[in-house]
Amino acid sequence: MTSENHFDFGAFYNEYGEFLKILNCGRNLHAPLILEGQPEDDGIEPGDRMTDFLIKRTPVSAGQSVLDLGCGLGQPALRLARTTGCSVIGINVSRNQVEEANQLAQAEGMTDRLQFQYGDARELNFPDDTFDAVWIFSVMEHIPEPLTVMREVYRVLRSGGRFLMANIVRKNPLSEEETLFLKANMPVSLYSLTEYAELLEKAGFRVEEKVDFKGTTATWIQRDKEQIRKNHDLIVEKYSSEFVEEWHRMLDGMEAIFQEKLSYGLCVAES
Ligand SMILES: C[S@@+](CC[C@H](N)C(=O)[O-])C[C@H]1O[C@@H](n2cnc3c(N)ncnc32)[C@H](O)[C@@H]1O
Numbered sequence: 001m002t003s004e005n006h007f008d009f010g011a012f013y014n015e016y017g018e019f020l021k022i023l024n025c026g027r028n029l030h031a032p033l034i035l036e037g038q039p040e041d042d043g044i045e046p047g048d049r050m051t052d053f054l055i056k057r058t059p060v061s062a063g064q065s066v067l068d069l070g071c072g073l074g075q076p077a078l079r080l081a082r083t084t085g086c087s088v089i090g091i092n093v094s095r096n097q098v099e100e101a102n103q104l105a106q107a108e109g110m111t112d113r114l115q116f117q118y119g120d121a122r123e124l125n126f127p128d129d130t131f132d133a134v135w136i137f138s139v140m141e142h143i144p145e146p147l148t149v150m151r152e153v154y155r156v157l158r159s160g161g162r163f164l165m166a167n168i169v170r171k172n173p174l175s176e177e178e179t180l181f182l183k184a185n186m187p188v189s190l191y192s193l194t195e196y197a198e199l200l201e202k203a204g205f206r207v208e209e210k211v212d213f214k215g216t217t218a219t220w221i222q223r224d225k226e227q228i229r230k231n232h233d234l235i236v237e238k239y240s241s242e243f244v245e246e247w248h249r250m251l252d253g254m255e256a257i258f259q260e261k262l263s264y265g266l267c268v269a270e271s
Helices: 009-015 017-023 046-055 075-084 095-107 146-156 176-185 193-202 216-230 232-238 241-260
Strands: 065-069 087-092 114-118 131-137 157-170 206-213 262-270
Touching: 009 017, 009 095, 017 095, 017 216, 017 232, 046 075, 046 131, 046 157, 065 075, 065 146, 075 087, 075 095, 075 114, 075 131, 087 095, 095 114, 131 146, 146 157, 146 193, 157 193, 176 241, 193 206, 193 262, 216 232, 216 241, 216 262, 232 241, 241 262
Parallel strands: 065 087, 065 131, 087 114, 131 157
Antiparallel strands: 157 262, 206 262
8 A cells, every 4th residue: 555645754854853853762763672571771772772683684894885765863874884894875855864964974983984965765876786785764654656766776786785674564454544644644655564575576676584573663652752741841942832732642643553553664685
């Protein structure tokens, strides 16, 4: 199922950057990884823990290069570059986030291996066979035409390169009312993990692994609500009390949908 939308994600991420950092407890704008039964005292921020899950499946090393599509604030790319020694180019439709990510690379002394630039995942400005791996991390749910992106990724990946795609996935069919609610609040393009895997095969990839992070979307939305409660005064000061009320309403409405109908999933594929 696709949901046609013409939402301007660049403008959205430009405008709400500070708020999204509060909501996500920092610079990771993807789902936190809180595994059932896993002790939470490993000292790793749950967003970084999700990044580490992807890093373990990204076989790159010094001298190799990775493309991070929809790179957010650059935190996942920084962690990937630090852990593996590779170089990362991140692209993003939010110019503010590109600037902030480049500031992070500068502050961390990593500008030789981290570069962030404006760009749209649907139309990549790179020659064929450029990268050893490509990530798209919590972005595909913003893209109504995933096959276009997958074909572009296949083109810019070297033969045998790894593609990792992690995002919100559909677990159970949504009612018309739920679909309309989601469309009205945060337009998402929803596919099941199986459908994403089929699209990847259609684009030419071999799917190596599919992971369903069961329960993660529910935990994520509960953490969002808690963050808004904890930072209420700061958010009102930066935005407005109407803004806070609107987000409360939206997250309340989304909670049941996230619990019953959606999940967070990862596809690991090879070209
Ligand atoms: C939820 S954030 C995830 C950011 C980052 N990958 C992370 O995990 O922290 C989604 C990001 O995708 C970017 N984005 C949305 N649509 C895009 C597109 N078509 N091409 C490139 N970036 C896009 C947004 O500006 C934002 O930075």
